[in-house]
Amino acid sequence: MAKIIEPLRGVHDVLPSQIAAWQHLERVTRDVFAAYGYEEFRVPIIEQTQLFKRSIGDFTDIVEKEMFSFVDQGEDHITLRPEATAGIVRAVISNGLLRENRLRVWCMGPMFRRERPQAGRYRQFHQIDAEAFGFLGPDIDAEMISLSARLLRGLGLTRLKLLLNSLGTPASRAAYRDELTAYFTAHEAALDEDSRRRLRGNPLRILDSKNPDMQRLVAGAPLLLDSLDAESKAHFETLCAHLESAGIEYHVEPHLVRGLDYYTRTVFEWTTDALGAQSTVCAGGRYDGLVEQLGGAGTPGIGWAMGQERIVMLLEKQRLGVNRDHPAVYLVLAGERTEISGLKLAEQLRDAWPHLKLQVNLGGGSIKTQFKRADKSGAQFALVLGDDEATRGVVALKDLRRDALQEECALDRINERLGALLGLTAGAVE
Ligand code: ATP
Ligand code: MG
DSSP: OOOOOOOOTTOOOOOGGGHHHHHHHHHHHHHHHHHTTOEEOOOOSEEEHHHHHHHHOTTSHIIIIIOOEEEOTTOOEEEEOSOSHHHHHHHHHHTTGGGGSOEEEEEEEEEEOOOOOBTTBOSEEEEEEEEEESOOSHHHHHHHHHHHHHHHHHTTOOSEEEEEEEOOOHHHHHHHHHHHHHHHHHTGGGOOHHHHHHHHHOGGGGGGOOOHHHHHHHTTSOOGGGGOOHHHHHHHHHHHHHHHHTTOOOEEOTTOOOSSTTOEEEEEEEEESSSTTOOEEEEEEEOTTHHHHTTSOOOOEEEEEEEHHHHHHHHHHTTOSOOOOOOSEEEEEOSSSHHHHHHHHHHHHHHHOTTOOEEEOOSOOOHHHHHHHHHHHTOSEEEEEOHHHHHHTEEEEEESSSTTOEEEEEGGGHHHHHHHHHTOOOOOOO
8 A cells, every 4th residue: 555645744634524613713804804994915925035034033933943944946045934924014015005105904824834833833824914004103003902802702702811012112122122131141041042042132032932941030020111212101001091991901011022023112912821831812013113124115014913723722612613514405316317307406406596505415325325424414404306206397305304394396396495495595605
């Protein structure tokens, strides 16, 4: 026998039995973004490696060790996108979309990071991503957070906590950086290898360490909120007031820095206590310098990304939106000569009812086998077309879930009868 080819480490198939929660998430996502006037944006999965290096920052987990990068046959340096913001900013600039000044977009799709795979952490994973450009004030921060809150609420999720912080401007951060350098230098002997490297390169990164020993050290570090510039402070306070008036509960978390370098001012995360170590389900913030840094005209930006796998894990845990889709009708073809008329009947029914979910028995089989398949399909009704029925111009209709109904219906009335039984409407499929 040929050797089986295994999937790569840290990548996953989403099986038909698991798809319901994904589709539920995708549907609610589309509806919520539409409700806020955000448009979908689809950007490439591969980009020039340079794009991510220049935007995400050299001393980040992603650029230091997680990127899937390669040189292709044309010798281009290519990276599978580890996140969506850099690609969207690149696309917004390349397509001249900022000439209109303002833009609110979202996207959804796979991201790639070469991490150590574990529950809730994969090498190919999926994100829902929101971005807005051209808004300087805290009103957009509030809208972005409200939108994420509505999405999580719309999915039915509970036990989520919103953490909030401000990273100030590059200038106030530079001052803070000096304070941090002094603090961590005083504790240099206690730093792990990553943190020691980051102490020289970018000490803020140490605040984001996942090492519990580092987190204990971080707990005693000076706070950026204490040295925030006046404008950033006012921005933060207005955002807090917006959230309070919207009834969105938040917790100020002064050591929250986020894993990417481009953030300025507002940063936030939604966390849960239901997923163990991988507790952040959505994270984002403001990136007022990024568009300019990537060659566009100076334009403020803000965005967030939600990890779809982690949301799906929560949906499954809370049994939300996980009912498997199944056909409503299974067509049993019980005769020698009914294959042709049966497939024709099926198409005629689908023409009449675009929303009808109908599965046809293919490949023959005894009536008993076909009824077993019908039952397994989850369909409520079986339509039975045998040679005898075909000759008489009728089809038998049987309710598979209740004993109630077993009847014959003329072939030229079956559209109508099924429509009435299933409450179908004739509108086109959206
Ligand atoms: P973490 O601290 O968990 O490594 P991060 O700061 O690297 O997260 P972001 O880049 O902000 O994460 O991504 C936003 C969200 O995407 C995360 O909160 C998480 O829900 C999800 N996410 C990030 N990396 C992965 C991954 N490797 N597998 C699954 N989901 C992920
Ligand atoms: Mg990470």
